[in-house]
Amino acid sequence: MDLIKVNGIVVKSSDYKDNDRLVTLVTFELGRITCLARGVKKPKAKLKYAQEVFNFGEFMLAKKHDSYTLTDCVQTDSFGPITKDIEMYYCGCMMMDILSRISSLESQKGMLAQTIRMLSKLCYDEEAPQRVTTEFLKECLRQNGYDIDYNHCSICGTELTDNAYFLDSAGLICPSCANKSRDIPVNINILKYLQKGEGSEEIAKVSNAYLAYFLEELVGIKANPMYFGNITYGE
């Protein structure tokens, strides 16, 4: 049995047997791993806090074959304020969900660091959840090789100043380059929000659903539709 130390965040925690929890961590050192937290459901358990979603810190694990057991934890941040506002909380849960699934693809050290930074913005800088969501989804796309240009047609390079289209093999394109029966229309209000962050909270919400759609089409990660709503793209 080896003892190891990893730095990361709890993205999921579920019941296991009577008193235990199975904890999914996204870590800088090992990517996404699952560990067993023994006895943490007992009322006086010392490591009760360690298995809670959003707990960020240093985790001490005992490794035997391919399984890990939590032995200790030094908390850096619990992002406590996140439970004070439902919109904030949903935004945080969406980030944990996507971070977890994206981390199964390959090492996402950059994305983990960015997620911690965005959780801080959400909890301590009072940044609006919809704005944090936009930044998070754009960052997920960028870190996975899709640095989308929201300002220019990715085929002809012309500046996008009117309604545009989305084509999964190219990105955002102008009406002249688009095949209107195939490509997904992105109206000017959504485009303006994606370019400059201008627009109402409602526009921000719809724009985020588009970003979630881009993430699904380009990276293959499907975000939780409960958070993004059921948007009919285009019309």
Ligand SMILES: [Zn+2]
């Ligand atoms: Zn074009």
